[in-house]
Amino acid sequence: MQRIINHPDLVVEDMLEGFVKAHPDLIAKTDHAKVLKYKDCPVPEKVGVVTGGGSGHKPAFIGYLGKNMLDAVAAGEIFSSPSAQAFFDAFKAADSGKGVACLYGNYAGDNMNVKIAVMDAEDEGIEVKTVVANDDVASAPIHEKEKRRGVAGEILMWKVGGAKAALGGDLDEVVDAAQKAIDHTRSVGIGLSPCTIPSAGKPNFEIKEGTMEVGIGHHGEAGIKVEPLKSANEMAAMCLDIILPDLPFKKGDEVVALVSGLGATPVMELYIFYNKVDEILREKGISVFQPYVGNYFTSLEMKGVTLTLMKLDDELKELISLNANSVGLKQF
Amino acid sequence: MMSHIDNSKSGSIVLDLIKVIQDNKEYLSEIDGAIGDGDHGINMNKGFTIAGENLANTGAPLATSFKLLGNVLINEIGGSMGPLYGTLFRKMAVAIREHDSIEAKDFLKMLQNALSGIQQLSDAKVGDKTLMDTLVPAVQAFDTALGNEKTFTECLDSMSEAAEKGMRSTEDLVAKIGRASRLGERSRGVQDAGATSCCLLLQTLAKSTKERLSD
The missing domain is CATH 3.40.50.10440 (Dihydroxyacetone kinase; domain 1)
Known part of the structure; x- marks a missing residue:
């Protein structure tokens, strides 16, 4: 460690x-x-x-x-x-x-x-x-x-x-x-490597090299399935396939899209992932009113990404747009 | 016949409970690590040790000692075990605080009050792979034994046996609640850490109570 x-x-x-x-x-x-x-x-x-x-x-x-x-x-x-x-x-x-x-x-x-x-x-x-x-x-x-x-x-x-x-x-x-x-709001995460609680000293779960855990929780809770590691584009498509039908999000919807790293993922990769998220949403006629991409909600040094979508109405749009000043979210 | 314990002289039962957690700190973390965070022993030890420092040499009665332990667990520990065990000991304290002498029927009320306190906080049931798998049958066993007019000692022995059996039953269960539940089938084959600490506590409670029984 x-x-x-x-x-x-x-x-x-x-x-x-x-x-x-x-x-x-x-x-x-x-x-x-x-x-x-x-x-x-x-x-x-x-x-x-x-x-x-x-x-x-x-x-x-x-x-x-x-x-x-x-x-x-x-x-x-x-x-x-x-x-x-x-x-x-x-x-x-x-x-x-x-x-x-x-x-x-x-x-x-x-x-x-x-x-x-x-x-x-x-x-x-x-x-x-x-x-x-x-x-x-x-x-x-x-x-x-x-x-x-x-x-x-x-x-x-x-x-x-x-x-x-x-x-x-x-x-x-x-x-x-x-x-x-x-x-x-709906979210899903993909985990690529585990994290270690300092007082425990070793990871309390495992993600094998070359695999990814789809649906992993913020503390390493087991996901829906373990699969061979895929490309960023495929991961983005997979996450949207899980999230979109659940609400469901539909053509014409406006959304907030929040992509967060889980702690040890290079921020660069979050943008690679978001690039495809945005593209697929556009194809489906869903427009991103407000994107957020970065390390917004992490899990120590876990590698991975989470995708969150919130479907907006007039009230939510107004509230999301209001300025805010905090360490993790600044909006002016 | 050994029929009761004195509330005022039995606060040291709680010191025994503290010791059993301290002695098993690493064991509890180890079994928790298999399907949980691996911090069960660390957190339990932290809370029980703070309570021990506050209780040492005070000679506090049993009810007061239970209350102090419960308050420390609720105030300092957090997680799931802080509120669960904190409530358990607070409710035990409430049930016996008016009693100078605690007989088997009072002890049963104490156990039942603790159980209902936990049930107000959590929906966990027997079979969900939690400390309820230990606690529920243990309280039930004491109740049944007392109903069959067994002695206080025999009631305590029945409680201990049922607690052990309940704890062991969790090995073959799939977790339905708490963090291990996210593992589904993968949680089978490992004994639950909360059920284990609950068994240690109940068996120590039984043993220490037996040592302090008088006519």
Whole structure:
């Protein structure tokens, strides 16, 4: 394991310290060492927008703290849910009195810790409503949609929810917009090599040289199938074949297209992949209103790519277009 | 007949629970690594050790000790095991906090309260390859034994046996919930880490309780 770390058990703590120091214009600490906030939060008269999740996904989740984005984030250990206390402290940090929208991904640990934190917040008079992202098409069939994991589509949910809150939406409006965003969003990933949690010291799954795992999860969860490695164009076609029929996306639709690397993929290759995504969408009469290509939601040093599409309507277009300033997403 | 334990004198049962997790830290991570993240032992050890530091030499009663352990797990650990075991121990504490003397029927209520707390948090059922495969039959076995008018000691023995059997049953199961469930058939053949830690905890709880029984 060749890594730039100190004690493997303290990677999250060390990373958070460095992150705060590197981004003083955007980020501030809270009383909880694993909870960071947008420096101007709580923003008066604005619904607080909060998320949380396991670490190892930079720039998610803390990289989306900022103006018109997230207000507070609870960070967990690598690939492990933050504690209920951390979620609760994030709610407290973000609440201006207008309530808090907790927009997070569908994982067993996050579900339980959020549930406990929401009950604790109720006891303290903080109103919290939740939206659970489940955009990963490969993680369960459509009739078991409630089992699907949340992946890179969460970023679009945060963008939309953050924008709605910034435009003065009340808690119900923010939650409804975020729910609409995730309901209109589908993702799939392809993994080419595994990743290693520093404290474990070795990869906990394997992808054989010359193969790829289609539908892989953000923590190495098994995909739909393992296949011989294909060209970027074939990968793009394969991802669209999985995503497009699921919503379904149709001729005439306008979409956001988000291509993210999983950590160790050269950004160059993401553009090679996107080139074909854009071409196929055009052929099908689907137009890309807003593309995002880069390392938006990674999995340590996993090699691979994820593709996310969100079908737009007028409201989502307005919210996606609003300017935003965060480490992971800047839009002016 | 050995009929009860004293709440005020039995806080050290929790110290025994902490020790069994510390002693099995590497084993738990190793079996977790086969189909999970490989961090089960690390995370459990972290939470139980913090609780141990807070409890050492306090002489706190059993209910208080359970509560402290539960709070530490919920506040500090996160993941899935923090809220699950945190809730388990918090609910045990609630069930016995009014009792100076804990008899078998009170112990059963404590187990049942813990189980229902977990069921409020998670939909996992027996057969899903989780700690419920250990916990549910263990509580059931204690209940059945008590219903058959067995002694407190015999009830505890039944609980331990059922916990072990439940834990072993997970080896041949396919995970239905949690991270291992993404592996589908590939999760078969490996014992579940949560079911294993749950068995260690229940068997230690039984053994330590037996050692403290008095008339």
